[in-house]
Amino acid sequence: MEREGRKVLAADPDWWRGAVIYQIYPRSFQDSNGDGIGDLAGITTRLDHISGLGADAIWISPFFKSPMKDFGYDVSDYCDVDPMFGTLADFDALVGRAHDLGLRVMIDLVLSHTADAHPWFAESRKDRTNPKADWYVWADPKPDGTPPNNWLSVFGGSAWTWDGRREQYYLHNFLTSQPDLNLHHEPVQEALLDVARFWLKRGVDGFRLDTINFYFADKYLRDNPSLPKELRNDSIAPSVNPYNHQLHLFSKNQPENLEFLRKFRAVLNPYNAAAVGEVGDAQRGLEIMAEYTSGGDKVQMCYPFEMLQPTRLTAPLLVETFERMRAAAPDAWPCWSYSNHDTVRHITRWGLSEAAAKTYATLLVCLRGSLCLYQGEELGLPEAELGLEELQDPYGIQFWPEFKGRDGARTPMVWVTDNASGGFSTGKPWLPVKSPHLPLSVARQDHEYSSILSHYRRALAFRREYPVLRSGSMDNIVAVGGVTSFRRRGDEDLFCAFNLGDTVAEIGLPEGQWTTIGTELGSQTATGGRVTLAPWGICLARRS
Secondary structure (H helix, E strand, O other): OOEOOEOOOOOOOOOOOOOEEEEEOHHHOOOOOOOOOOOHHHHHHOHHHHHHHOOOEEEEOOOEEOOOOOOOOOOOEEEEEOOOOOOHHHHHHHHHHHHHOOOEEEEEEOOOEOOOOOHHHHHHOOOOOOOOOOOEOEEOOOOOOOOOOOOEOOOOOEOEEEEOOOOEEEEOOOOOOOOEEOOOOHHHHHHHHHHHHHHHHOOOOEEEEOOHHHOOOOOOOOOOOEOOHHHOOOOOOOOOOHHHHEOOOOOOOOOOHHHHHHHHHHHHHHHOOEEEEEOOOOOOHHHHHHHHHHHHOOOOEEEOOOOOOOOOOOHHHHHHHHHHHHHHOOOOOEEEEOOOOOOOOHHHHOOOOHHHHHHHHHHHHHOOOEEEEEOOHHHOOOOOOOOHHHOOOHHHHHHOOOOOOOHHHOOOOOOOOOOOOOOOOOOOOOOOOOHHHHHHOHHHHOOOOOOHHHHHHHHHHHHHHOOHHHHOEEEEEEEEOOEEEEEEEOOOEEEEEEEOOOOOEEEEOOOOOEEEOOHHHOEOOOEOOEEEEOOOOEEEEEEO
16 A cells, blocks of 8 residues: 555554554754754664664654744644754655665654644634634633632643633643643544644554543543542652642543544554554553553553653562553553653663663563663663753753753763764754763674673564564463563463562473573573573573
């Protein structure tokens, strides 16, 4: 099938199932023109790296026209490229090159809100009777002039801002410059579905849907209840942010979203396209993910925050996560990720040694679900340490120094070691490249068998070698001390065990004849049905 003359990969409605998706933060991947900001043409020149890694698809964070107050997550034109990233022709060239390499292309759609610079909002705020008056969430003040309810912004403070022209408040779950769209209004839904159609016709293979559970707010604008201190979780917002003091019962996660997601899926299906939703919820993330991905009529996959939390993923936590997911919906399809552009890189967040980082990488490729890798994760990049004067992220600037924001995970990719900007740009990078990153460059690790980069390549090749890891069932998930083990079953039967700790542990294999596999990943061989796992050791075996 040809889409608007673009080359596409072979039609496969299930290409996403078990896929490895590589996230690109375009400002920081590769700069092609020396202005210090990454761009689409730069991405195109580096696609061979991603293909060589063994990924199936790329996800590109927003590159649309934007005032950049939240670095592209505040969109002013959904159907054009911001000049700092290039042109639509540059995007077409990127898609063509990706498809030539066998990579599918997913782009980041921000549908819950726009920039306040978007023409839709400029018209909506003029008065209460214009054609787009109902396109955003507007509400009258309380009799005393205060906001209509107690909802809080993820970025701190009230989720409501007063607008003198309409003499009403508008809702913004994020920055004041990011007004929330009113998806209860059917024309808004149709406009957003048209955005998806525009990019599908240009050849994209799917979407990452930002803040997918924020699309609808309670139509009655009821107050959120308070959340007891012992139940607060800082995986969505830092502890210094009062956002954690509420159970966000009415400001997100509304049931009307399910029908909109069905409409969205109907747009995807003719193109064999897929969507992965970001579920931002500290209390019900797994359950919401199950709601949004089960039944085959909504989005194909979602990623919850269970593996993006500050607390290191331990054997018991892994078991608990999969038990909760199975209870919510057995056919739900997760997309697991350790790091992204909004979280502290997991090497730093979990305090991992190189050996531990390799074990977690191998664990990830053995899990049921699809996977997201964040640029630089395959190099073992730690969080960059930035000073206040170097920050660009308004979130970090507001809560400094208790919370340093997201810039530490967004610094440029390091391609070479013998260059102050790591080969990212010939100009001054928009965020600094820190010296601890340079020895971890692609060029330095490329031909070292023992490097983290080489380990990721072998791990992704291992996942491809055994299709049961991509689409098979996952059961017998247990934790004994620091060791977690499980079975992956389909056309083959695999046993996977991981010592997620720094002490030696001995475990037994299930009954039957087992052959060691994954020796290139450090898999240890069992003797007499038992194996002694070294610290961060693994055992991978196939039933004979």
